Amino acid sequence: MDGTSEVGLRINGKPFSRVIDNRTTLLDLLREQAGVTGPKKGCDHGQCGACTVLLDGDRRVNACLLLAVSLDGADVTTVEGLADGDRLHPVQQAFVDHDGFQCGFCTPGQICSAVAAIAEARAGWPSVVTPPDTPPGPVEPTAAEIRERMSGNLCRCGAYVNIVAAVREVAR
Template sequence: MTDDTRSEIALRVNDVPHRLAVDNRRTLLDALRDDLSLTGTKKGCDHGQCGACTVLIDGRRVVSCLTLAVAADGAAVTTIEGLAGDGELRPIQEAFVRLDGFQCGFCTPGQICSAVGMLAEHAAGWPSAVTRDGSPQRKPELTEEEIRERMSGNLCRCSAYPSIVRAILEASARAAVAG
């Protein structure tokens, strides 16, 4: 007899392989926090409305509270704990700290993961709802309006939005100079 309510999944979380036996209804957020003890990803609303639980799956941002763990089987998952490399903060993380892109800090892991995904989307030329010229041949200019639109799924209860936008603009400018 097999148990149809559980599945064995393989995840590569922050470049570390994991095999988990999970209930088919378990969210990725709960698997990360409870099974792998990666508590940087926060449970905010548990309805996909606040973005506090944002992680990257194969480089794309997702709200992990609405993503079933079984749906991520075989994927590479990056959480806030996996963003810094060799003990060095990424430019976006440094900018958040330096420009006070957080107050209470609860939303910060989701904000930073979302910003990393958003900057990759922008670099790939993906337009947003406010992109003036949505042609795929032209990379949209990264304006404050673009950032606010692209980050609109991540809420900050403390209203640190001006600092978050400045941090993303600075990190983007640093990346452009470096690359």
């Protein structure tokens, strides 16, 4: 065994195959081998969310924590894959409209996380702040719900008020 494996993924809808070191994280594969620079290496410990991407639809993951070899056959969507040609995804447009970014370093991860958070709430997944007596069905996109669902994504500039407003607009 030489410590390498072939991995095949779909990245933003396009097939990608490569022989990689088994220790390669999804984040490093995306940035260093696939040329996808939206996901950022912030903390490299899964604590800041700058590397958040969507896996197999709308499940958010921290790309810095996943070994790429464990994802053979998976579909990975980064912030670059959300837009439809020149037309921004509704969450991307809402971030622009609400000025939901300052330096922009965390923005790709924030946007991917917001897409997943909205999908989770629409699917009726409760969060820790969802009232226990909430009937089954979509969860109301209150500011508290959005803050809780986005709590894994840090913004060192403090654009949280605008991020919550952007997510809330799309979630409604």
